Amino acid sequence: MSLYYRFLILKRKCRNYSPCRLACNVRRLFVLLMAAAACLALAACSGEAENSAGDSRFEGSAGGETLRIVSGSENQELEHILEDCARETGVNIEITYLGSVDIMRTLEQGAGGYDVVWPASSLWISLGDTDHLVKHAQSVSTTPVVFGIRESLAQELGFVGREVSVKDILSAIQEGKMSFCMTSATQSNSGASAYIGFLYALMGKQQAMTAEDLQDEGLKAEITELLSGIDRSSGSSDWLKEMFLNGDYDAMVNYECLIISANRELEEAGRETLYTVYPYDGLSLADSPFAYVDHGDESKEEAFLEVQEYLLSNEAQNEIQRTGRRSSNLGVSEENRDVFREDWGIDVDRVLSPIPMPAADVLMEALNLYQTQFKKPSLTVYCLDYSGSMSGEGNEQLVEAMAQILIQENAQRNLLQAGENEVNIVIPFDDNVVDVWTAPDSSEESLMALYEQIEEEACAGGTDIYQAAAEGIRRIASDYDLSQYTPAVILLTDGMSNSGMDYEEFKEFYLDSGVDVPVFSIMFGDAEEEQLEELADLSNARVFDGREDLIGAFRSVKGYN
Amino acid sequence: MKSKLAGLILLVAVIAAAGIYYLIRSENQITVLDGYLGGEKIGLYEDEEVAEILADRYHIQFEYSRAGSLDMVTADQTGRDYLFPSSQTALEYYEDEHGRPLASEIVFNTPIVIYSHRLVSDALKAQGVVTEQDGVLYADMEKLTQLILDGTAWADMGLPELYGSVSVDTTDPTKSNSGNMFAALLANVCNGGKTVTEGDVAQILPMLEVIFGRLGYMETSSSDLFNQFLNMGVGANPMIAGYESQIIEFAVENPEDYERLKDDLVMIYPTPTVWSTHVYIALTEAGEAGVQALLDEEVQRLAWEKHGFRTSGYGITQETVPGGVTGVASEVTQVIPVPDYDAMRQIIDGLS
Structure with a gap:
């Protein structure tokens, strides 16, 4: 009898995980003790080792298997449960957070670096698993994609205590009474789900949409108008929540569980909470499947089943419910109803009747249309470091990263292709602003020409990030009507800013400009993280780590506007 | 020594x-x-x-x-x-x-069945689409298919809490078997209750295209669809096509879960049905x-x-x-043969 089947017997005996946990783990106790010393030493110096890309690792036992999970960002809130899980099962857990589209692409390419996929919705596994690598998929929890609207605004709009449709929300946007934040539909599941829901509602369709439905001119006008109500976007649901909390916005589209989590923080800070609206004609549900990627390693599979069993155990499910997620097939237990607060508009008793997901080709067409025609065009200023230290490998990587974004054939692969009215500006800098290059339009040729300029520019001199960023903000604020664009400054640097403008001067300039434009940074080489974090905090943006994967970092940041 | x-x-x-x-x-x-x-x-x-x-x-x-x-x-x-x-x-x-x-x-072997929720089967009973005999539910496939083709809203069936129209979610009939078998069944029903032959396909295909076109994205595995049915509630999947074996296996493996779900979860035998x-x-x-x-x-x-x-x-x-599963028919007698391979090939190609 193989070890695997023996394990399955053990597993079956342990269906109800907690009462017999001890019995099952006696054999492991010794290993655990051995590992404890090492773990303690590690924990003492690194805590739960976290790098700035948001990856985490939880120590199980020193000799234990290691499961590498690629997960949607919304699961970041479940890290304490994974930590317990690693301790209980002895399995080491490494988790990397990616958007749903990236998880789909990872699967398409064989998911070589991962043992487990954990996207927000099964849809992305079904679309990506062309090689039949995935098995043992089980939904860990469910949560609907909803609107969270400032309580008083929801009251004012008459959205409290009644059924609300997407059309009602569109009217509020048309009347200029509401704007909202939403993740990018081409990068993140919550954005994609909401967007598809909007399309159904505007089509007035209750059955699956077709490719022809998408060609309707009236639809184009309406969806463009609806999406023009988005004042901030993001590549990930969890960060959208963070951004929302750091700013001052009307509403956000996000998972019910993240609205609950945002409300907890808002309430704690004495701020106005969000009222949850379930748009009945465009609702979707995320089912959070935890699934094994089979690379033929039996002991990994055992470890996977053990971890999955733990996550589905009553004990873990109870914890998961405490985070505002509904248990798959259990719903919400009586004792956890206090988490799903009615005064926040949360309704666990209503029948959640989601819209049908379109067929794969129609969905892809819809996402392409979002990226190229329907979404608010992005207005991006790339401030690129051409100081002396960048010369050589640094510059080569920079050029390659820009090739991924500006050369449309590459961009399309990641659903990052340029939209119709998109604006791209490049500001090369060293200790001065070297130049400002603006692509005349977003055609393939213009972006290619811009790319060639980037490729040809040589590196020399010192570093002043503030002057370049300020020039970017100045251009955005003075030359464009920001209600028509999703703006961002993307700053790449490998050094410390030590001449010219300083942070205080930049801060003053930024606040005076009165615009809500995020200054995203990509950290490279010996970049001074503190300086970049300051900029991110000031402008409600985020720092990406390009030291290990510069191209990946550029792709991520591009997904944010 | x-x-x-x-x-x-x-x-x-x-x-x-x-x-x-x-x-x-x-x-x-x-x-x-x-x-x-x-x-x-x-x-x-x-x-x-x-x-x-x-x-x-x-x-x-x-x-x-x-x-x-x-x-x-x-x-x-x-x-x-x-x-x-x-x-x-x-x-x-x-x-x-x-x-x-x-x-x-x-x-x-296992027969193709429809899984649904009490809420839905009660409404269908009231409309005379579903009948009960000896504790077993049977669906009149001719009536049900008509409701689907007509695009009858759930609201008109007395279920305003469900958004959308009467449909049976299936796996992708061009990729997975339970969906394929259900397509075979629907084809026979659309063919006046006679097993479809190659010569009939052209006539019934447009109806199948309407029915499956409205489902949008379809899962490619019967077990995924069944899990989804169990996990996502009545709103997500009012009815799905599956195998009779699925509920029995689920009940044996998860007696507590079955006990909790059994009042809501129903199995309906299509009349006629097909064998997998x-x-x-x-x-x-x-x-x-x-x-x-x-x-x-x-x-x-x-x-x-x-x-x-x-x-x-x-x-x-x-x-x-x-597993103490209720509503299981001791014999499945109302069965119609699946169209032969050539006819099924044409149906699969037509739906691809």
């Missing part, structure tokens, strides 16, 4: 023991068979009792990759010893693509050993008692249904 002798004897004994152990071991050498498996049979494959019988009596161990019944026929079969789809159509498809397999055998035939196809000589192993009497018994697959040897009464 004495101790030296004792040492020598011990050494010989150890060598002999090792030799005998090695002989026994090599005789019991387990052959690992790798292949593609329809998702609905994973539970059976992962059943340790079954695995033990296969290992002890037949010296085989099954490894698998999950794939849809039709998908697996065209998937890369390098290094695979078998296919285990859930329909005769898949076998005929295989023969069409690759020629006659080394061996093939029907291992068990689980047929094992050997691709390699090693794979041939799987046929005999799966037909083992004990394996067949476990297939029914733990996984709900009907096998020839077992009479079924409602009292003896494994």
Whole structure:
């Protein structure tokens, strides 16, 4: 009898995980003790080792298997449960957070670096698993994609205590009474789900949409108008929540569980909470499947089943419910109803009747249309470091990263292709602003020409990030009507800013400009993280780590506007 | 001297023991068979009792990759010893693509059923679409198909809490078997209750295109769809097509969950319905050993008692249904044959 089947017997005996946990783990106790010393030493110096890309690792036992999970960002809130899980099962857990589209692409390419996929919705596994690598998929929890609207605004709009449709929300946007934040539909599941829901509602369709439905001119006008109500976007649901909390916005589209989590923080800070609206004609549900990627390693599979069993155990499910997620097939237990607060508009008793997901080709067409025609065009200023230290490998990587974004054939692969009215500006800098290059339009040729300029520019001199960023903000604020664009400054640097403008001067300039434009940074080489974090905090943006994967970092940041 | 002798004897004994152990071991050498498996049979494959019988009596161990019944026929079969789809159509498809397999055998059967929720079945009962006999629910497929084709809103069926129109969610009929079988059933119903032949396809295809076109994205595995049905509630999947075996296996494996869900969860037998035939196809000589192993009497018994697959040897009464599942028909008599492969090929191509 193989070890695997023996394990399955053990597993079956342990269906109800907690009462017999001890019995099952006696054999492991010794290993655990051995590992404890090492773990303690590690924990003492690194805590739960976290790098700035948001990856985490939880120590199980020193000799234990290691499961590498690629997960949607919304699961970041479940890290304490994974930590317990690693301790209980002895399995080491490494988790990397990616958007749903990236998880789909990872699967398409064989998911070589991962043992487990954990996207927000099964849809992305079904679309990506062309090689039949995935098995043992089980939904860990469910949560609907909803609107969270400032309580008083929801009251004012008459959205409290009644059924609300997407059309009602569109009217509020048309009347200029509401704007909202939403993740990018081409990068993140919550954005994609909401967007598809909007399309159904505007089509007035209750059955699956077709490719022809998408060609309707009236639809184009309406969806463009609806999406023009988005004042901030993001590549990930969890960060959208963070951004929302750091700013001052009307509403956000996000998972019910993240609205609950945002409300907890808002309430704690004495701020106005969000009222949850379930748009009945465009609702979707995320089912959070935890699934094994089979690379033929039996002991990994055992470890996977053990971890999955733990996550589905009553004990873990109870914890998961405490985070505002509904248990798959259990719903919400009586004792956890206090988490799903009615005064926040949360309704666990209503029948959640989601819209049908379109067929794969129609969905892809819809996402392409979002990226190229329907979404608010992005207005991006790339401030690129051409100081002396960048010369050589640094510059080569920079050029390659820009090739991924500006050369449309590459961009399309990641659903990052340029939209119709998109604006791209490049500001090369060293200790001065070297130049400002603006692509005349977003055609393939213009972006290619811009790319060639980037490729040809040589590196020399010192570093002043503030002057370049300020020039970017100045251009955005003075030359464009920001209600028509999703703006961002993307700053790449490998050094410390030590001449010219300083942070205080930049801060003053930024606040005076009165615009809500995020200054995203990509950290490279010996970049001074503190300086970049300051900029991110000031402008409600985020720092990406390009030291290990510069191209990946550029792709991520591009997904944010 | 004495101790030296004792040492020598011990050494010989150890060598002999090792030799005998090695002989026994090599005789019991387990052959690992790798292949593609329809998702609905994973539970059976992962059943340790079954695995033990296969290992002890037949010296085989099954490894698998999950794939849809039709998908697996065209998937890369390098290094695979078998296919285990859930329909005769898949076998005929295989023969069409690759020629006659080394061996093939029907291992068990299960009827196609509709899973739904009490809320929905009550409404359908009130409309005369569903009837109950001896605690078993039956759906008049002609009436149900008409409601689907008409795009009747759930609200008009007395269910305003459900958004959308009357539909039965299925797996992708071009990729997975339960969806394919349900398409076969709908085709027969649209054909006036007669099994579709090649000549009828042109006439009924437009109706099938309407029905399946409205479903949008379809899962490619029956087990995923069933799990989704259990997890996402009545709003997400008011009705799905699946195998009768699925609920029995679920109830046996998760008695507590079944107990909690059983008042809400209902199984409806379409009238008429079609049989899903689980047929094992050997691709390699090693794979041939799987046929005999799966037909083992004990394996067949476990297939029914733990996984709900009907096998020839077992009479079924409602009292003896494994897992205490209610609403299981002791006999499934209203069955219509599935269209032959050529007709099904045309239907699959038409829906692709």
